[in-house]
Amino acid sequence: MTKKVLVVEDNDLNRKLFSDLLRAHKFEVDALADGRKVIDTARDFSPDLIIMDIQLPHIGGLELIEALKADTALKAIPVMAVTAYAGKGDEDRIREAGAESYVSKPVSIQPFMQAVNALL
Template identity: 65%
Template sequence: MAKRVLVVEDNELNLKLFCDLLRAHEFLTEGVRDGREAVARAHEFAPDLIVMDIQLPHVSGFELIGQLKADDALKKIPVMAVTAYAGREDEERIRAIGADAYVSKPISLARFIDEVTALL
């Protein structure tokens, strides 16, 4: 059975890239462009992994990870942050709020898939 990945990314091109790349590696994907919809969609889609941008409009990825980790039904789902925040302090901050993995943009396609596979 294919693993399910919820992708939360407001940039249309990045959302398409992540979903297409994951589908090419036989993952089932669902894309969400608005972080405000992510928690509800996670409940409906029941993903095995959530791939998320940190710089989202309306609700930041930091807030969203906090919401996911505070939700008893979702807190065990690994979260991979994908962001342009590339400093060491940024990675530490992102991991401290609950992200299980961190990939900086622009992404390396091989590293992206390696991180997804490692989390699943």
């Protein structure tokens, strides 16, 4: 059965890169630029993994991860956080919010796919 991945990324180029890469590895992908649609889309799409940008307009990725993990229907879905802002303590805050994995941008294809496969 094909694994499904929800990509949440506001940058058009990154969203396309992640989606194309995942599709090339035979994943079914739904992609969002707007974090305000994450919860409803996750409920409808039922992903096996959520790839979450941390710096999003309107609502931050950390807040979204916490909301996903607080939702009984969604909390078991692993979240891989992806961010360009990899400052001291950021990984700890991201993991405390509930993300199972953390990858910093710019992403390299091999480590990105290894992180995806490790969660699935």
